[in-house]
Amino acid sequence: MDSTLPFSNAMLATLRSPVGIVVGWSAFAGSHMVMSHPSNREKLINTLGEKPFLAAYSIIAFATFVPTTLIYARYGAGKGTKFWSGSSRFVRAAGWSTKVLGAISFTQAISTPSPAAAAGKSSLEREAEGEVEESNAVEPKGIQRVTRHGLFFGVALLGIGQLMTRGRLGDILYWGGYPVFWFIGSAHQDYRQRKTLPASFYEKTSLIPFQAIVQGRNSWKEASKEMNWQIAGMTVVGALFVL
Template sequence: MGGWGEYAAAWAVFLASHMLPARPALRGPIVDVVGERAFLAAYSALSILILAWMIGAAGRAPFVPVWGWAWWQAWVVNVAMVAACLLAALGVAVPNPFSIAGARNDRYDPARPGVLALTRHPVLLALALWSGAHLLPNGDLAHVLLFGPFAAISLLGMRALDARRRRRWGTGRFDALLPRGPARLAPARLAAGLALWAALAASHAAVIGVPPWPLPP
């Protein structure tokens, strides 16, 4: 496999790490010891580190072109990333019994759902936007194998989580918890999302090695 070995290892670690929050029997005892907030903070930090490793490993894998690059593809990413950053900021660690990223779920009120009025899975939708948009200007095999599965996992994960909750709760409770209020979005979280987007855009060239603002030839 040559240079593909590190990339395969990064994927293996990512998949193994994401088995934890999907299994209450594994997650529950840890949360009982450290608390929900500390668990989410530690798990989010670990996920970011693993994702950074995967991106780096994809860049170090052998380059096998699948489709070509055009300057306008990067602008699709720029637009999509604004929405992705806003959704991530609005959806992380908020009461959300539908999502594995929810926190303090006992405080969830269907009449005051916040971002859940737009989507029950804001973090997964943010990941789908990030990966789907980045797939377009990264047409080599390693990055197609990175961003393509991430987009698919994110989209299919939303359906899988809903199906799991419906089975566990029953249709009656599931329907009773569906958001029915307006999408009142926290200004502080909106500001945090825009700040996140600005920070990612400003650091992209230095960290990733590719400027996010290409101009037409």
């Protein structure tokens, strides 16, 4: 039994270091991708049912993300090689502003119904049935005109805002995971939902924020009309209390 102790100690030493953050992010992202992959998702829904699947999905996400955050807080925050300081007033103001924009994107995404839900069925039901509807019910609205994945983008901006003022290796590995997961998660979600949402929705929207608007495929004027500016204002005011 003693022969296993060096191996166990080595594993603990790895987790109690910035490398543990990478391991945690890999576990979180990997489990997310495996469970949400169309074929795996459908099998799990058919076996477990929709609500149990969602519960299992949430539990696994919680069980991988929370330990990653705890590892960062204990062993990574402000530790490791310093690549930049981010201590100037300008950088700190830019970082705060970026995080506020992320919070606005996040709350706008939550307050805007998903295209699948607006079509009258849950995304899980639509995927399980392989259903694609060309319907006005999946017309992009609000933040969806800016980016298809406002929630993911909001989280990415949170990470970028933190990176501006936290330049040590442990901070970079943890907060850098947010924008990386935004891109990977958004691309994977596009791959999955293209089987259930009409092509017209993708023709009018973009994964990269503002790309569809810049290319003339959508309108900022329409997006701004549909935004919930009351929630946006509450988000900014709330952020002022934590300055």
